[in-house]
Amino acid sequence: MKTLSFIAALVCAPLCSMTTGEASVKPDNAVLVPVKNDPTVCFRIWFKAGSQNDPEGKEGLASITAAMLTDGSTLRNSYEQIRDKLYPLAAAYDATVSAEMTVIYGRVHRDNLGEYYPLFLDAMTAPAFSGQDLERIKSRTLNYLENTLRYSSDEELGKAVLYDAIFAGTPYGHITSGLLSSVKSITLDDVRSFYRIYYTKENLVIGLGGGYDVSLVSRLEKDLGKLPAGKPHPVDPPEPAPIRGFRATIVEKDAPATAISMGVPIDVLRGSKDWYALAIANSWLGEHRNSSSHLYHVIREERGLNYGDYSYIENFPEGGRRSVPPQNVCRRRQIFEIWIRPVPPEAGHFALRAALREYSHLVENGLTKEQFSLTRKFLKNYVLNYAPTTMARLGYAIDDRFYGIPGSHLAQFRAMVGTLTLADVNRAIKKHLHYGTMAIAVVAKDAKGLRDELVNDLPSPITYRTKKPEAVQSEDKEIAVFPVKLSPEDISVVPVTEIFR
């Protein structure tokens, strides 16, 4: 895999080279997806910065800085004027900020490109950084952390806690929105400083897609070339502390159901042969929002315990809101992750065991010939659904640049699905997945009760309101005592009000 040079933490800010100049963005910094008959033009401008670049004590700064560009005033137009001008065009621009990437994106009908372009460009090159905008954006972020994430989506809360636990102490160790205390402390000077370091002409890649005229490429290069020069220092990929055995964080809150996420770091990235092999295994175990998922079959379909159960080998934020993988959330360190959607409180321990048991079977036995063959067939066409639009294809093309994939990841995915063998897949499972280590995050009402059950590895028999087939009943007996033992020191119970402080 190509080494990716990245970005500086703000601690090194004074050391970052800062020069000014008029040089255009280099042509090799453009990712183009022309689609002649597409009546729209798609933009994705990738700045190589993300929450990993948040300075200590200023967690959330990358996200707030991006919002100040796409959701704030510019030197030419007030925020209200921008909204007024964009509104009739049915066009907008926005930003996606993840651990390593910030992408400013937008889409407009060709008819309206002339009116849209200067507004889109100003957002990046002429932000006003007004105090009023900052106040509004901070307030929205604080509400998200304090109320929405803590109380209104336990499954997103569980995932956030899982990632924080696995990457604690590394630049990935906080969610992109930041922490309550750090967001409160962010000032206009912080935003300006972050902007100066990371929004430079040498730190961006232009993505353009759809029915644009070829002259737009050079125009955009020239216009973004007006950003100051400067190449931020790279941040090393995070090295999460090794996980020994099982460890759990149980968030205690008055939750109507129990949400469970679990995961463990893996050392494989998109583009490598092993990744595609593992993707086949993962698709079988838990293709996102798909009834082909084995976990879905065991936990939802046969037992009706919840709404769905899936697994991942790449970060997949906001899984409840999307049916296929997102783009522009690339990371140099990924985790293998299992997501159990909320189950009745009395079935929490059982569902956790059921998922771990299926995972252990996969790790021990690999896929069967039939499972492999069906999953291959599935993926060959299903992958087409990952990028049905120009905007999504452009997103993937940017991601290809991130991972250093010379052609197209999705084309390669389909090709690999055709050529990889069952032995390749099972070898990749053995190499990258190991049973017995896992970080677990649970959101539950009776957190202490669950902790005691886990510490004592107590049986968790399940009862249903209706009779289940013999096969299910006998499997339930095995699941109920499937060993998942944790030491008291490996479980922390955290009141919800303590999260994201």
Add this chain to the structure above:
Amino acid sequence: MKPIVAGFCLLLCTGSAAMADTILPYRVTTTVLPNGLKVIMIPMESPGLVAYYSVVRTGSRDEVEPGKSGFAHFFEHMMFRGTKKYPGPVYDSIVTSIGASANAFTSDDITAYHLNFAAEDLEKVIEVESDRFQNLHYELPAFQTESGAIYGEYRKGVTNPYEVLDEKVRDLAFDVHTYKHTTIGFERDIKAMPEAYDYSLGFFKRFYRPENVVLLIVGDIKPAAVLKLVRKYYSHWQKGYDPSAVQQEPPQKEERTGTVAYPGKTLPILDMAFKGDAFDPANTEFVAATVLGDLAFGETSDLYKRLYIQEQRVDEIRASIPMQRDMPLFEITARIKKDEDVPLIQEEVLRTIASFQSTPVDAQRLAGVKKRRRYEFLMNLDTPDRVAGRLSRVVAITGGIEAMDGYYTALAKVTPEDIMKAAKKYFIPERRTIVVLKGAAK
């Protein structure tokens, strides 16, 4: 009997002159089989991909029997449990083996089943879809297990304060119409679902009939060939649709108000709901209302700019003017930063309504919203799935897609005076229900 084919073309059949009459930039072929099944086919450039929507014109609106709220949605789940020929796991493995993206959704007026797949698999899809719509078969245990998944879906949603609010507003605003309950249904009814096996069999017989279903097939297709396959697999489907006796809501006499407690922590949310009119492009006031919401409360409105951007008293404010089969609620919701500001924001909303009732809207702003609607529509027709998904709602409400052109034609003619009339007709105390949601946790 030979099928009667009523093929017609909304666009481009006789040249580009037809363009002016329709907003959809694709050729449409519509056919009705003798059993009443309507098939709408839209070929579009989409290398090798097809979207296949089976739109059932039944939703939670049809849940007229007491204790059966949430049943249309529940039934949507049961449709994945298979037939004798293709039991659930076999159906799943067929869909999996062709790599289709398959799912379904239910709301007030619609239950839609959709698949996206490679064009070469069209016949297989038509075969399995026609099979489950005609021959669905499941036993009691599968039925009861699925009710657990529904409860799981309810549980994941109930932590969202907007869902808690929606349940309360509907319950308070409606007396007899089934819009009184949400699509997921009341919790007590979800709990009782495992007991309703026999009812579910009747539900299938009543609603899953060709006269109540429309197929929308979009993408890399040749209509003549598709039609041949549709006839082959669907012609034996028997008529028998038995519509629900949905009671229309009697006129409301006075304002209703209520509060609802959310068990978690949230900023207070104000919901001001007004009984509107059903979707009808011929109803000028309704068409005007669909843009009034944006003009008065949308992101370019004076109120939004003041409360959200300048004074920052709210962190969200929006209006929703839905297109539905019967009288819906036109809603204005605001999430308010301070508890003590709730009455003030309510006053501000009412003052804004009063000004739209008395003062014609700026013509340029009206032109802006019309332009936006047109481009919004055009920009979201880029994949077969989006085209079919976008059209499925109007198909469910009206039975076809013609009303969509009717709507955009009517929208182009809306005047500032029409907006005033709509404000005076709908946004009055006698149509109003106001609910405030507050968080319980500190």
